[in-house]
Amino acid sequence: MPTPEDLAEAGFTTRALHTPTRLADAHGSLRTPVYDSAAFEFGDSESIQEAFEGRRVAHTYSRSSNPTVEDLERRVTALAGAHATIAVASGMAAVTNVILALGGSGTNIVTTHSLFGNTAALLGQNLEPWGLHVRYVDMGDPAAVEAAIDGDTRLVFLEAIPNPQLEVIDIAAVVAVANRHGVPVVMDGTGTTPYLLRSRDLGVAVEVISSTKYISGGATSVGGLIIDNGVFDWAQCPRLTDWVARGGRNGFIMALRRGVYRNSGACMAPHTAFLQALGLETLALRADRSCANALELARRLEAHPTVTRVVYPGLTSAPGHAAAARQLHQGFGGILVFHLADRAACYRAMDALRVVRRATNVNDNKSLVIHPHSTIYADFSADEKAAMRVTDTMLRLSVGIEDVDDLWADLRRGLEAAGAG
Ligand SMILES: *Cc1c(COP(=O)(O)O)cnc(C)c1O
Numbered sequence: 001m002p003t004p005e006d007l008a009e010a011g012f013t014t015r016a017l018h019t020p021t022r023l024a025d026a027h028g029s030l031r032t033p034v035y036d037s038a039a040f041e042f043g044d045s046e047s048i049q050e051a052f053e054g055r056r057v058a059h060t061y062s063r064s065s066n067p068t069v070e071d072l073e074r075r076v077t078a079l080a081g082a083h084a085t086i087a088v089a090s091g092m093a094a095v096t097n098v099i100l101a102l103g104g105s106g107t108n109i110v111t112t113h114s115l116f117g118n119t120a121a122l123l124g125q126n127l128e129p130w131g132l133h134v135r136y137v138d139m140g141d142p143a144a145v146e147a148a149i150d151g152d153t154r155l156v157f158l159e160a161i162p163n164p165q166l167e168v169i170d171i172a173a174v175v176a177v178a179n180r181h182g183v184p185v186v187m188d189g190t191g192t193t194p195y196l197l198r199s200r201d202l203g204v205a206v207e208v209i210s211s212t213k214y215i216s217g218g219a220t221s222v223g224g225l226i227i228d229n230g231v232f233d234w235a236q237c238p239r240l241t242d243w244v245a246r247g248g249r250n251g252f253i254m255a256l257r258r259g260v261y262r263n264s265g266a267c268m269a270p271h272t273a274f275l276q277a278l279g280l281e282t283l284a285l286r287a288d289r290s291c292a293n294a295l296e297l298a299r300r301l302e303a304h305p306t307v308t309r310v311v312y313p314g315l316t317s318a319p320g321h322a323a324a325a326r327q328l329h330q331g332f333g334g335i336l337v338f339h340l341a342d343r344a345a346c347y348r349a350m351d352a353l354r355v356v357r358r359a360t361n362v363n364d365n366k367s368l369v370i371h372p373h374s375t376i377y378a379d380f381s382a383d384e385k386a387a388m389r390v391t392d393t394m395l396r397l398s399v400g401i402e403d404v405d406d407l408w409a410d411l412r413r414g415l416e417a418a419g420a421g
Contacts, residue, residue: 012079012195013284019078021071022057032071034274038062054258064262068270072277076225079280080194080207083230084253086261087223087273091190091210092118093266094224098186098206101252101260102239103154105131110148110155110178112139113388114162116188117376120388136387139169140320146177153181154237159188160197161324161333163362164372164396165389166311168320171327175203182236190214191333191363194227195284196291202327205232206252213363214287214334217279221272228252284330286365286401291331293367293407294399298336300408306345306419308393312336334363334399343392345418346371350395352417355402355410367400367407 002010002018010018021032040059042048050056059065073085088094099122103109111123113136123134137144139158149156156178158169175185184205189197193214199207209215211223234251235244243259244251261267291314298312310317313324314332324332340346350358356367360376370376373392377385385391399407 007078013281015078016075016280016283019075021067022074023067032068032274032277034270035062035067036270037066054254062270063265063267064257066267066270066273068277069268069273072268072273072280073225075277075280076194076227080227080229081198081200082194082207083228083249085228086226086253086256087211087268087276088226088261088266089224089268089272090222091116091188091208091212091224092122093264094208094210094226095119095188096122097256097260097264097266098208098226099127099132099155099157100264101255102184102186102237103127103132104239106133107152107154108133108135108150109157110135110137110145110153110183111157112136112162114139114165114167115157115159115388116163116190117372117380119157119188121379139174140167142170142173142177145174146180149178149181149183153183154239156183156185157188158185159190160192160199160327161313161335163191163335164337164376164394166313166318166333166335166337168313168318168324168327170320170323171199171202171204179203179232184232184234184237191335192328193283193287195287196328196330196333198329199227200229200231203231204229211276211279213361215279215283216276217282217286218365219361220275220279221269223268223272223276226256287334288331289401290334290363290399293401293404294334294336294397295332296404297397297399297407297411301336301338301411304412304415306340306415307338308341309339310336311338336397336399337394338397339391339393340395340415340418341393341421343371343374345421346393346395348421349414349418352414353410354413355406356397356414362396362398364398365400367402368398370396372396 051058076085135148137148186206187204189207190210207227209225234240243255247254295314302310359368
């Protein structure tokens with residue numbers, strides 16, 4: 001077994017495979033088994049009291065923590081170079097838990113209209129009616145971010161590569177202005193994961209991830225991750241005062257684990273943790289392939305006469321390409337957007353595809369296409385869609401790990417159908 005010193009120097013996939021569990025398995029099992037158990041027994045009343053008071057590290061009840069889930073959390077923490085991780089039931093549970101832990105009625109958060117649809121809906125339909133104020137700014141303009149921050153701002157929320165807008169944000173610049181005001185930046189890193197983008201190095205306080213996507217490795221399960229990068233002084237957060245007094249730099253994780261996460265029942269199922277830990281082991285291999293495929297397809301689509309526009313941060317034509325190249329070390333992500341003449345052309349293209357499947361997920365092993373305007377954003381008004389820059393000429397392609405020439409042959413078939421309208 002590699003020593004901690006070996007692992008400190010090791011690459012991403014070695015750490016994904018070999019980061020040890022906290023306790024050795026009783027049977028020497030080489031893979032952490034699924035602990036499908038709700039409760040854990042203690043030998044005496046002293047030790048169960050210590051566990052409940054947080055003085056003893058032990059599992060009590062799987063809504064609070066579980067050995068299989070802990071194994072996934074420890075591996076993610078090691079890969080992110082972070083302080084701690086909490087795995088949750090879904091990406092949306094991760095977003096919700098973090099905002100509930102830091103914000104509150106009468107406070108505000110600063111974010112952008114370039115948001116995942118359900119995150120936008122969470123803010124508008126659920127949290128604003130409870131009294132949270134949401135301030136929308138252009139994240140590409142750090143001065144606008146700074147102007148929106150005041151004494152009641154509890155966090156700045158952004159996505160590493162907003163989907164489907166795929167605009168490039170200078171994350172370190174946003175962190176610099178937020179931190180000047182003692183405000184943590186929370187970044188949704190679903191499309192990048194710690195493999196493509198090291199949010200800790202950019203000063204991001206918390207990364208949330210939908211592990212349903214790149215990490216699960218083939219859309220096996222729905223899950224989410226909350227990663228405390230360990231770079232933010234939580235004493236600056238008014239909601240965390242008592243937790244920081246108790247837990248110091250564990251204040252945020254304690255507020256989640258012993259407060260919001262436990263109270264909201266947001267726990268990840270052990271079986272999901274097992275599947276997603278397995279996915280983590282091949283994440284780098286799969287992400288390399290999907291990013292390489294995406295770049296190649298973006299270039300070929302850009303040169304095709306039926307395509308009016310391609311958006312992909314890896315194209316030198318992309319606005320912000322230089323900033324993307326600074327932030328992303330292994331590839332520019334697996335999602336690209338291309339525009340055709342109109343909605344009808346998009347539908348003809350989609351309907352002619354055979355290898356690329358029509359489905360709403362992203363970062364699956366399989367390539368997936370969707371027309372966001374008529375599906376993911378169906379519940380938003382025309383004005384809201386315009387504010388989010390979701391237009392009906394746009395197709396989103398999540399590029400999988402198939403052989404790239406098979407994908408291109410399929411896309412050419414789609415573009416031929418689109419052009420024939
Ligand atoms: C899918 C997704 C989510 C939500 O994750 P679920 O696991 O589906 O709840 C949040 N943010 C982004 C960017 C996503 O792609």
